[in-house]
Amino acid sequence: MSPYQLYYAPGACSVTAHAALEWLQQQKLARYTAHKLLLPQGDQRKAEYLAINPRGKVPALMLADGAVLTETLAILRYLHATHPQAGLLPGEVAQEARGWEWLSWLSSAVQSHAFMLVFYPMRFLADEAGQAALEAHGRALLQHHWADLESRLPEQGFALGAFSLVDIHLTVFYRWAKRYGFMPQRHHPRWAALAARVLEQPVMAVTLAAEGVNLTDALPPRPAHLWQIPDGSMA
Ligand SMILES: N[C@@H](CCC(=O)N[C@@H](CS)C(=O)NCC(=O)O)C(=O)O
CATH class of the missing domain: 1.20.1050.10 (Glutathione S-transferase Yfyf (Class Pi); Chain A, domain 2)
Known part of the structure; x- marks a missing residue:
């Protein structure tokens, strides 16, 4: 199994964590497996995913020891700090x-x-x-x-x-x-x-191609019933 398991949704804020992992992989600094969730189909609310991230959001990053990091900035901070030589962010x-x-x-x-x-x-x-x-x-x-x-x-x-x-x-x-x-x-x-x-x-081209999205794809209709939080809370 790859050391990193990324849970993402195509075109979502998780693209950046996905691209960061792809960047590390292209430099042979890390390996990862990406798991796709389809937000319009409510994959983020299914029990299988809530067991990984109970907040029901992407991205989530499972580390080699099974610990799960959520929140884009925390994931990016972790990847940058553990691979400073990659240049994900400036060193200065x-x-x-x-x-x-x-x-x-x-x-x-x-x-x-x-x-x-x-x-x-x-x-x-x-x-x-x-x-x-x-x-x-x-x-x-x-x-x-x-x-x-x-x-x-x-x-x-x-x-x-x-x-x-x-x-x-x-x-x-x-x-x-x-x-x-x-x-x-x-x-x-x-x-x-x-x-x-x-x-x-290249890292962005590969990441977007893997997610199956591009800059010109049209917005699909909004499936309102799935966007509502089941318990009525705001998130
Ligand atoms: N603060 C979180 C936000 C995560 C977030 O809102 N992710 C969206 C996709 S960009 C999501 O999973 N939405 C699903 C939903 O709200 O049902 C982060 O930066 O990671």
Whole structure:
């Protein structure tokens, strides 16, 4: 068995953990097996997966000793710290901290706050008019975040200079923005150019091909019954 078992969903935030493992594997620093979950089919809520991650979210990373790490940032931190020579993030402390600044902001302000309102307004309110208002609020927040993001990106090259996990995560979010109709390719040229450069990296090409997703795939219809939390809690 491979030392690392990754649980992921195609195109989800778990892409970055998947790409990090692929990066290590291509450098012969680690081996992993990837297990696919289909979120629209509710795989994350099945007993088999809840036994691995009771929070019912991807990514989850099972280590060689059977311990399970969840939360994207914790997984990325673990992989970077255990394989510092791989260059997943910069080695220099201030630059590495800048990387965590990007990743933390994407994960908290952008994903957990703004995107949650757009992805799952029905998890917060039962009333449809209220849901529409929540989604509109999420979209306004995202527009604000996209302008902030664009202003911080370089015209050329990658977010931290050298290619890193930050660029991969920015590209995962770029794909979401595109699928949800924000047209970043038209309004945010630096972000669009960065995503194009990231797709040229072999590690990203291999990871996305393995997941069966790309930058132009359309958003499938939202299966509302599966997006609701069974016990009514917000998550
Ligand atoms: N804070 C967590 C968020 C994990 C998360 O929300 N994952 C999503 C996919 S991007 C998920 O599993 N959603 C399934 C669901 O909420 O039912 C992290 O960064 O790993």
